[in-house]
Amino acid sequence: xxxxxxxxxxxxxxxxxxxxxxxxxxxxxxxxxxxxxxxxxxxxxxxxxxxxxxxxxxxxxxxxxxxxxxxxxxxxxxxxxxx
Numbered sequence: 001x002x003x004x005x006x007x008x009x010x011x012x013x014x015x016x017x018x019x020x021x022x023x024x025x026x027x028x029x030x031x032x033x034x035x036x037x038x039x040x041x042x043x044x045x046x047x048x049x050x051x052x053x054x055x056x057x058x059x060x061x062x063x064x065x066x067x068x069x070x071x072x073x074x075x076x077x078x079x080x081x082x083x
Contacts, residue, residue, distance in 0.1 A: 009065060015033050018068065019065060023063055035049070044056055044059060
């Protein structure tokens with residue numbers, strides 16, 4: 001993925017949360033445009049989570065992204081899914 005391609009989703013109005021997909025299949029949620037930063041060299045991104053955790057990822061290791069609600073930070077509890 002290129003920095004310019006990713007920047008289109010970061011700057012979209014209105015912003016829509018998205019998941020970055022890594023080459024090993026992991027999904028990294030981007031909850032808000034303030035939670036992602038492309039480095040000045042445009043080779044890496046920092047993705048922050050609501051709990052201040054973050055990851056630095058090489059853009060070459062991000063083949064795709066999915067627009068839509070981000071995956072939850074923790075799996076839902078069984079009581080949350082009961083109807």
